[in-house]
Amino acid sequence: MRFIARFAQELSDRFEVIDLYDQKKIVTPVDKNDPILPTLTRTYPAAIWFERKIKDDFGIRFEKSFDTRPLVHHERFPNVHPMRKDFKEKIDFAPFRPYPYERIEGEGIFEVGVGPIHAGIIEPGHFHFSQEGEAILHLEVRHFYKYRGIEKMMEGLEPLQGFGIVQKISGNESIAYQIAYLSLLAQAAGVELDENVRRFNALLLELERLAHHLTDLGFIPNDAGFAPALAFCSMLAEDTRRLLKKICGHRFGFGAVRGEALEIDKSAVRDYLEQTREKLLFFQEWITQIPSLWDRLDNTGILPRHKAIKYSTVGIVAKASGVALDRRQDGWYEQFGFAPLSASKGDVAARFTLRLEEALQSCELISNLLDFSKTDTPLESFADGEYLSFTESSLGEVMLYLRIQEGKIDRFFARDPSFVNWQALHLMMPGNIIADFPLINKSCDLSYAGNDL
Amino acid sequence: MIRFWQKRFKEGLKTQNLWADKEMAAIKKELKSQIAKTFAGSLAIRMVDSGSCNACEAECNALSNPYYDLERLGIHFVASPRHADILLVSGVVTFNMYHHLLDAYKQLPNPKWVVTLGECALPASFAIKGPVERILSVAHHIPGCPPEPDDIIRGLLQFIRKIQ
Secondary structure (H helix, E strand, O other), X not given: OOEEEEEEEEOOOOEEEXXXXXXXXXXXXXXOOOOEEEOOOOOOOOHHHHHHHHHHXXXXXXXXXXXOOOOOOOOOOOOOOOXXXXXXXXXXXXXXXXXXXXXXXXXXXXXXXXXXXOOOOOOOXXXXXXXXXXXXXXXXXXXXXXXXXXXXXXXXXXXXXXHHHHOOOOHHHHHHHHHHHHHHHHHHHOOOOOHHHHHHHHHHHHHHHHHHHHHHHHHHHHHOOOHHHHHHHHHHHHHHHHHHHHHHOOOOOOOOOOOEEOOOOHHHHHHHHHHHHHHHHHXXXXXXXXXXXXXHHOOOOOOOHHHHHHOOOOHHHHHHOOOOOOOOOOOOHXXXXXXXXXXXXXXXXXXXXXXXXXXXXXXHHHHHHOOOOOEEOOOOOOOOEEEEEEEEOOOOEEEEEEEEEOOEEXXXXXXXXXXXXXXXXXXXXXXXXXXXXXXXXXXXXXXXXXXXX | OHHHHHHHHHHOOOOOOHHHOHHHHHHXXXXXXXXXXXOOXXXXXXXXXXXXOOHHHHHXXXXXXXXXXXXXXXXXXXXXXXXXXXXXXXXXXXXXXXXXXXXXXXXXXXXXXXXXXXXXXXXXXXXXXXXXXXXXXXXXXXXXXXXXXXXXXXHHHHHHHHHO
């Protein structure tokens, strides 16, 4: 059984902890006066961050957990539980409490701290290495610098107002998040989305995937010192953003998914597809002929299949390690030429190659998705209840949960694919040198904003 | 590799960028000459994300692609704040980034300026200390959500005009 998420919510008389697996959902009531539960971390290591987050957010403790350090609450965060319903105040900085990093001790072992502010145009996050010379012994990933309190922000809003926030959870997955949120609202409104709307949304989602993969296809070789790939692919990515702007009015698709299929310039899309496919095939041939580059990519940052499964990874990270997991495998996408892709080696090269294959597949999907016309599915009243939805973003499976109470949002939870994949990043490190870290990190290309919320 | 150059020679240079767009061409020309005058030909920017959705970062990265290629105007994104003239900040300032942002700002040598990027327009939250202008003195703001590469180029020109 694949573990997907563990999160909590507060009801009037109790807390509830919801454990979500691919085959079932378990809801456990928790006493408000003595909130304590057994841990899942011994079976599912990916539960570690979920439990630490629940502890910070709600003050629920987990018995026999081997990691009880704060996660979202940093050194100066006061001892409050912001996701509780009675929490309304503004917080102020508390005295500095040092964070106990995971330590490896021994003769000659030293630590290297990187971030939160990195040497480039990247989001903030901290990477803590334990080194034995050049070789990485251990990496601890520490995030939540960008913690904006998105979940709390959503509470009390009208369901339709939620779109404005959801689309800004993670800019490079904005369309995926909007589609997932739209699916929640459609469930709550008890309507089936129109086929044209689904196709239009799927088209945007594939364009978003292309923009993201193309950027990575440039950045991965660039991090191995091969800059021409970045120049080449960043142009393709720019073409994609411009096409998005042309068809939905925004380069990242903000506001594009609202249950409507827009009238678009299909010939522009076809031209784009023809050019992009041709350039990608050229790129594929060109890049495979550079042995010094593959020398860096091959056998770097390996994530073995059994660990990819054990750590509940999703997206490219899982697929490159032989776990063909894709939320598009739903019986609808197949008619447009979708087939799940995977690789087996689990190294940087596998993740790179897979991105290239996915990008080519997205081109084909888009050309088959073009058959739709302008229409919309009106969403008006929303029934109280609890709703779940999944979407395959360019990073992997996005999971959203929404609880509507008296017509307003009572609880919103988002599990970005990065939230589980970040926890598996350290598994790829041992045996590699620190100079390969950026390469490995980029080959996974995880979101900080979506992770931190 | 050989095929790449063969193709390149066969097809020649393509005008594939916005220099063809007259308005942008004029803006870039002026920007380049202003940077030459005010910053001795080299304007160094340290970008810090203190709580954006990462679309602003994607747009700043796009500035280096061959369509825009900001480096040819003398604008560089630098790794260390100690090499920078401008601290370019995107997003809101989160509770957890507050002190790190101030640290980065302190490391900039004088004279220094803060330029902000984008309108996040998120509701108030306990985890957000506010927009950047409430925390640092901001010399110029580049609007947009996210500002497109062209907007950033325009914004930088407006900033330089402003400080003269």
